[in-house]
Amino acid sequence: MSDPMNPRPVSRRAAACAIAAGAAGLAAALARPHSLLALAAPHTGAPHTGAPHTGAARVGATSADLTRGVTLRIGVASSDGDDPGRRSRERGIRMGAEEASRAAAMLGGAIELREGRASELLAGGIDALVGGSAGECASPGALAAAAEVVYIDTACGVPAAGAAGAAGARRFVFHLAPGRATRRLTMARATGPGTLELWHPALRRFGAAQLNARYRARFDAPMDSPAWAGWLAVKILWESASRLDAARGDTLAEWLVSPRARFDGHKGRALSFDDATHELRQPLYVVRAATAGEPEIEEIALDDAADAGAEGAS
Amino acid sequence: MTIARNRRATGLVRTAALALALLAGAARPGLAQGATAGGVAPERLVVYVSNEGSRTVDVVDAIAGRVLATIPVGERPRGIHLSPDGRRLFVALSDEHPNVESGRDAIAEIDVRTRRIVARHRSGTDPEQFAITPDGRRLYAANEDAGTASGVDLRTKRVLATLIVGIEPEGVAVSPDGRWVYVTAETSNTVSVIDTRGDSVVANFLVDVRPRAVAFAPDGQRAYVTSEISGTLTVVDARAHRVLASIPLGDERGKPVGVAVSPDGRRVYVANGAAGTVSIVDPDAEREVGTIAVGRRPWGLALSRDGRWLVVANGLSHDIAVVDVREARVVRRIPVGRLPWGVAIGR
Numbered sequence: 022m023s024d025p026m027n028p029r030p031v032s033r034r035a036a037a038c039a040i041a042a043g044a045a046g047l048a049a050a051l052a053r054p055h056s057l058l059a060l061a062a063p064h065t066g067a068p069h070t071g072a073p074h075t076g077a078a079r080v081g082a083t084s085a086d087l088t089r090g091v092t093l094r095i096g097v098a099s100s101d102g103d104d105p106g107r108r109s110r111e112r113g114i115r116m117g118a119e120e121a122s123r124a125a126a127m128l129g130g131a132i133e134l135r136e137g138r139a140s141e142l143l144a145g146g147i148d149a150l151v152g153g154s155a156g157e158c159a160s161p162g163a164l165a166a167a168a169e170v171v172y173i174d175t176a177c178g179v180p181a182a183g184a185a186g187a188a189g190a191r192r193f194v195f196h197l198a199p200g201r202a203t204r205r206l207t208m209a210r211a212t213g214p215g216t217l218e219l220w221h222p223a224l225r226r227f228g229a230a231q232l233n234a235r236y237r238a239r240f241d242a243p244m245d246s247p248a249w250a251g252w253l254a255v256k257i258l259w260e261s262a263s264r265l266d267a268a269r270g271d272t273l274a275e276w277l278v279s280p281r282a283r284f285d286g287h288k289g290r291a292l293s294f295d296d297a298t299h300e301l302r303q304p305l306y307v308v309r310a311a312t313a314g315e316p317e318i319e320e321i322a323l324d325d326a327a328d329a330g331a332e333g334a335s
Numbered sequence: 336m337t338i339a340r341n342r343r344a345t346g347l348v349r350t351a352a353l354a355l356a357l358l359a360g361a362a363r364p365g366l367a368q369g370a371t372a373g374g375v376a377p378e379r380l381v382v383y384v385s386n387e388g389s390r391t392v393d394v395v396d397a398i399a400g401r402v403l404a405t406i407p408v409g410e411r412p413r414g415i416h417l418s419p420d421g422r423r424l425f426v427a428l429s430d431e432h433p434n435v436e437s438g439r440d441a442i443a444e445i446d447v448r449t450r451r452i453v454a455r456h457r458s459g460t461d462p463e464q465f466a467i468t469p470d471g472r473r474l475y476a477a478n479e480d481a482g483t484a485s486g487v488d489l490r491t492k493r494v495l496a497t498l499i500v501g502i503e504p505e506g507v508a509v510s511p512d513g514r515w516v517y518v519t520a521e522t523s524n525t526v527s528v529i530d531t532r533g534d535s536v537v538a539n540f541l542v543d544v545r546p547r548a549v550a551f552a553p554d555g556q557r558a559y560v561t562s563e564i565s566g567t568l569t570v571v572d573a574r575a576h577r578v579l580a581s582i583p584l585g586d587e588r589g590k591p592v593g594v595a596v597s598p599d600g601r602r603v604y605v606a607n608g609a610a611g612t613v614s615i616v617d618p619d620a621e622r623e624v625g626t627i628a629v630g631r632r633p634w635g636l637a638l639s640r641d642g643r644w645l646v647v648a649n650g651l652s653h654d655i656a657v658v659d660v661r662e663a664r665v666v667r668r669i670p671v672g673r674l675p676w677g678v679a680i681g682r
Binding site for chain 1: 524
């Protein structure tokens with residue numbers, strides 16, 4: 022049984038983080054605290070760990086990766102730097118991978134996480150790379166782009182104009198955190214000073230309460246911005262794999278900026294990547310500490326004049 | 336500050352809605368008198384409304400336009416359905432702790448005649464949506480945080496099975512022949528298919544982003560799934576458990592949630608949440624053929640058995656809208672409790 026206070030890092034053991042489909046996935050899930058798989062097992066029979074077993078019951082028109090039994094290989098770039106968000110990011114990635122594995126298994130596919138240095142992971146063959154150490158913004162993206170592998174940056178954001186990254190490199194690099202321009206515009210919209218966040222553990226609407234509760238139950242810690250970004254990076258990759266025949270390279274890079282690529286990050290609206298900058302378009306939060314009780318969280322979405330989300334609920 | 340402003344606004348809306356209702360009543364004798372215009376209007380249109388905010392169920396006479404009774408249920412009520420014989424009302428109740436099953440998480444069974452809770456069925460944590468089999472013997476509920484669905488024997492109150500479905504299961508529907516239960520899951524974008532003979536998950540298939548509610552066509556050939564983030568209605572071949580089409584629903588702001596199918600199967604109605612509308616979909620043509628403005632944040636909806644009236648819970652207007660389906664317009668809005676979530680229409 023893993024210790025929720027001190028979970029194992031995302032697969033230190035090279036290429037062997039087998040939170041994948043089948044027996045390994047089931048075992049990993051069973052090892053999770055609060056897992057109800059054991060409860061359900063007597064009733065479910067086989068279907069959950071493999072492809073649907075009724076002949077006619079395959080997914081309709083799709084022949085996407087995950088429905089063809091393909092394993093999606095995600096590399097997680099390790100860092101040596103002193104990175105305050107690292108632990109949260111790794112936890113978020115881990116939870117994202119566990120959930121992705123479960124969802125992929127339902128469709129017949131699998132997810133595999135590999136952790137290591139970006140160069141080694143790319144040499145070993147992966148479908149996509151996730152990273153986000155604040156100290157190493159440029160190099161994983163450049164390496165991934167050179168190998169024509171999509172890189173999801175969870176922390177750095179779009180580099181300033183003129184900074185590293187030719188147009189060719191940018192084609193494969195996608196940013197979940199806002200760049201300097203978005204930060205500035207967002208804070209200009211805010212009604213007062215505060216900390217700009219991608220996520221907050223006190224968010225409740227649009228299924229945020231459920232996501233925060235799952236993370237807290239899994240790690241006994243609040244889900245903060247790096248954790249959310251790590252979780253979303255993996256979710257975006259497996260959702261893409263569930264829609265694409267080949268969720269890698271050019272196909273994946275083109276898909277991520279296509280009108281069909283809309284993702285749910287529990288923010289109450291479809292999230293998508295900006296075609297030009299590859300920055301995720303999303304509501305952000307300006308957080309101010311309150312003297313008592315929960316902090317004040319101001320939601321700001323730059324692309325949204327009418328604030329369509331204002332009327333949503335649970 | 337915001338709350339105070341909203342309350343004032345709500346008061347105005349209510350007053351306006353009442354005035355409109357009175358006007359509508361005067362101008363629309365068909366509904367006001369319960370007359371059988373065209374021979375299809377029911378003598379009575381009794382609607383049960385779960386009010387998430389006030390923790391009550393309202394019993395509404397939609398013909399007279401008034402609340403007949405308010406049943407306190409103690410906890411937050413959401414999913415609401417009548418038994419097939421119309422004598423029992425089932426309401427999903429959850430407390431404030433979604434991850435812990437407490438004695439208060441239950442599906443309450445209310446005797447429609449006495450308007451009292453006569454039983455509480457345990458159905459796992461945080462029950463929200465559920466469905467009752469056509470024979471009235473079993474109930475299937477989604478347990479959102481546990482990622483499971485539970486089947487309950489309504490007579491013995493025993494949990495028959497707890498099955499793993501997708502992540503954050505939400506919508507539940509039983510096919511008209513009672514054979515299949517579809518359970519949507521918001522985070523995995525999946526529908527799990529439970530075979531009620533033997534209670535096992537026999538298939539899973541992928542739909543659009545953040546699926547919410549699901550409804551079967553009356554002939555059982557098709558099922559329809561709303562997807563909140565995609566803004567679409569997915570058409571499913573309910574024999575093969577296979578996606579046939581995905582229909583975009585107009586308004587960009589729309590967040591499709593509740594869904595209902597007309598008795599002849601030729602129209603599907605979808606509540607669009609933030610857009611404040613209901614979409615009318617022609618499933619054979621695979622397109623939206625109209626929208627009706629109904630109120631703020633329409634969520635749950637239901638059709639009368641004859642298909643003439645569509646009743647919609649407007650969460651943020653704190654009322655229900657009664658839509659004349661033939662004219663595709665709201666004929667009356669009736670104030671109910673706070674944050675109405677779902678509706679069930681009496682037999």
